[in-house]
Amino acid sequence: MIQQDRTVPSGVKTKDKPLLRALKGEAVWPPPVWLMRQAGRYLPEFRAMREQADFITRCMTPDIAVELTLQPIRRYGMDGAILFSDILILPWAMGQDLRFEEGRGPVMTPIRSEADLARLDEGRMMEAVAPVREALRRLRVELPEETTLLGFAGSPFTVACYMVEGGSSRDFAHIRAMMQKDPALFDRLMDILTRNTAEMLCGQIEAGAEAVMLFDSWGGILPPEAFRRYVIEPTRQIVAHIRARHPDVPLIGFPRLGGVMVAEYAEKTGINALALDTVADMAKVAEMVSETVTLQGNLDPMILLNGGEALKVEARRIRDSLKGRPHVFNLGHGVIKTTPPEHVATLVETIRDV
DSSP, X not given: OOOOOOOOOTTOOOOOOHHHHHHTTOOOSSOOBOOTTOSSTTSHHHHHHHTTSOHHHHHHOHHHHHHHHHHHHHHHOOSEEEOSOOTTHHHHHTTOOOEEETTTEEEOOOOOSHHHHHTOOGGGHHXXXXXXXXXXXXXXXXXXXXXXXXXXXXXXXXXXXXXXXXXXOSSOHHHHHHHHXXXXXXXXXXXXXXXXXXXXXXXXXXXXXXXXXXXXXXXXXXOHHHHIIIIIXXXXXXXXXXXXXXXXXXXXXXXXXXXXXXXXXXXXXXOSEEEOOTTSXXXXXXXXXXXXXXXXXXXXXXXXXXXXXXXXXXXXXXXXXXXXXXXXXXXXXXXXXXXXXXXXXXXXXXXXOO
């Protein structure tokens, strides 16, 4: 039997948190800042711990996951701390084998038939991710009072891409074939992922996450109707499920490469915040979506990598273009592993220098 999670200790303080305020629709100035992949190989302290265990072990060992989550908070005082984990922990927790290979990324035995799908065990998922919830409980206590704790998951379509392709892909041929040739099988996979993503995120919230983010890294490969069916609708269901149980917890959606579909995504899913990729024009998107939707993003990680005056100029441009509306400063994708740590420090200082 799965044991009931302990509640977050009552002594944990939740005083004025800039990120939480911004995610709930307040125009905070200067905008709060955190970065996707802010805990990563660009930090020497991360690299030192990386040698201690393989990737999945790091994700599933609370002592390690907590330490890796805290490292960029200690260095930079980010307004948000995002749990060190991975979007593929969900299929792993349901029994799909997973390993990470250097230079290749995630490798999985692909799901391409009814028999493959039948091997997934939804019943073991919540118990398998118990260490993730334990890490969140510890982080809620150990983080500075002003730092917002973020949980996350991959959106169903993006996770399905990895599950069907067996890892990363350039053309996504297998998942496209399944969608077109066996839509009933693909719908069943999406239903499983939608249900379990919502449950996993609720578990993260109950363990201490103050906001959660859905990463849809590959939704942008879909044409509009498929985007509506496989990105917008599952996200809407997840948001509705979470909001019914945790109405005050903000949700961030990241429909990477969504292009002109991002406005419809923001409107129909019910998310609180819309994270934008590098190619999005933040000011234009601001005109397309409701003023109640917080925008997150979207500095090019390459500009952060190269640093210098160009970094300061572009960071200020993005920041200032959204003054007066809810905005969370972030990148349009994750921190590149060769980024000098001092460039991140310069970025944070620049955003806060008003």
